[in-house]
Amino acid sequence: MTSNPFGEFRVECYNAVKNAIVNLGFESSQVNIKFEIPPPSIDAHLAFPTFTFSRSFNISPKKIYDEILKFHFKLVDNVKLTAGYINFCVNIKRLADILFNSISKLDEQYGFIPAEKPMRIVVEHTSANPIHPLHIGAARNAVIGDTLARLLRARGHKVSTHFYIDDVGLQVSVAAYGFSKIKSFKLSMKPDHFIGLIYAITNCLLEIWKIKRDLDNAESDEMRIKLLSKLSEWVSIANELRERNEKLFDLLNEGVNSDPDPIRAVAELDLKYELGDESVKSLIREMCSMCIEGFKETLKKINVYHDSWDWESDIVWSSLVKKVLKGLRETSFVYEEAVPIFDANSAANKLGLKEKLGLNVNYEIPKLILQRSDGRSLYTTRDIAYTLWQFRNADKVIHVIGVEQSLAQLQLKVALAALGYTDLAENFIHYSYELVSLPGFKMSSRRGKYVDLDRILDEAVERAKMEVLKRNRNMDGELVDKISRMVGVGAVRYALISVSPNKKMVFTWDRILDFNRNSGPFIQYAHARACNILAKVEGAFSDYDSSMLEDELELDLVLIVSRFPEIVTEAADTLRIELITDYLYDVALKFNSFYDSVHVLKSKPIQLRNARLQLVNAVRIVLSNGLSLLGIDAPNRM
């Protein structure tokens, strides 16, 4: 029994070509034996382009072809030479036998071929600041990261997903400052939304306070005019925020303005937290924990889970950051001005990293400041320490982080090598993605302007529910809700990963809530249809005859379904999750065509009907397994 049906065919073609090359008097290592999937217009299933081989060794394609024909084939039906391609046709009926046998035994495991060398892999993702709800940008991060983790697990790797809680820094201190003013205030609201509102209001009040202070000290009219325009902008934001909750706003306003210098108070909080002051620690941890509870609730709705929640402050308070600093200072790549500076460029040059990383050798990597002049730590230095910590139980570490951090992540990588961990540097991956923007305006959590994921999910599920009800008038309410959640979440997750990560994305409801073709629900629908057919069958359908499959649509399906394992393998090994969405869409499309033109249950004789049922079952398994890789549930009905 094979776990890779199409692979059997591929191996046979490979051996045939290799054999031919050897028989022609060459070493097989002299030729790059690479196959292509021919376009649909060509009646073949794998093609070997002879151009390179034939040109560099001056052997005609015909000669290669004749040699290949001598091979004793089992799965290959015929071989043709067309326009310089050697085209192999598989015997689909035999392939179908192999497929049905394999898939019925492997079932939920079909498609997931364990890697030869399983690795321990850390995937860090989401990692949003714990001071506001997860917004659509964080959702893209979360879904990409979670899907990567699922894919890698499917390949047998031991994956651990991490959330890096960014609780150090001024933004958190601003939120905590506000939080300290209203601790007695109770609000029946999801905790991350509550903190997000506190943060936005507090930040706004502080901005206004700062502008007013600057106005008092302004030296020119020009400056005053500039400040006044800024002031009016923030005042209008203040009005909007006050409308969201007057009582909270007024309370915070009172708190901030009773302070002689709220800006200084925030800075003090910030400093004290980094030094580990107990009362500040409990304040900030309490606030962040509330926010994180909200995150977990949201992430659970969208099938995203983290194995480890790592506090950035823990890294600061431990000796790890100091160790990194000390270690880097001991290299020849750090020099001191007012602050220690890491010369990433000369490190990369000295260690020959640029070639390895595919960077232009003339590109000068900017220097990295490792520590503030007052002795406090900086983000990237902390991240170096954190990454080393992630590596203590991992062979590979993947950071899913926005593209705007590319430079910092590169400096981090170079720093790992500079510290002597060249192997870790090579196994460190910044998986970057482009940001999601809103049409018309920029998202800004500082201004309280963002589309939060909870709202998106609510909307998606609500809309899915309308669709489900339309089709299932008598369905039990609880079941309706359950299916609506699956479908709504499926639409959102699919939308977020069906576009390459390096493409910018403009958020629109239409795009995220797409239920038509090339959407999550479309795949789910094909799956439900397959289930629906199978549910109507009584007893087993093991008495089948694959050789009776004749319709082109069903032969196409056999082919594509048999390719699932190699698609998953490639997607996992190259970290390209889009391959899975593309593939599943193709399967669903082909299945729908088949469904429309071939009536499975009425097929006669019974051996043909059963062969078709085998095929439907195979499609069902592939769609279900594929969707599970994407973190999308596959309902039987919808």
Add this chain to the structure above:
RNA sequence: GGGCCCGUAGCUCAGCAUGGAUAGAGCGCUGGCCUUCGGAGCCAGAGAACGUGGGUUCGAAUCCCACCGGGCCCGCCA
């Protein structure tokens, strides 16, 4: 000033890593398909100077160079 990313049909995107056969989809648009397993569907059609100009190659959307347009980043934010 330097580095990176994006530019493919009216709109949104695949394809580019590893060059190969007639550049694929979705939305929208036109016209068909419910006596058949569920129409979130199926079939057919119109719609593309692959940003521009060079180059490499038997062959370029794909590789190289220059340019144009948009975005991100570049010493004490995260």
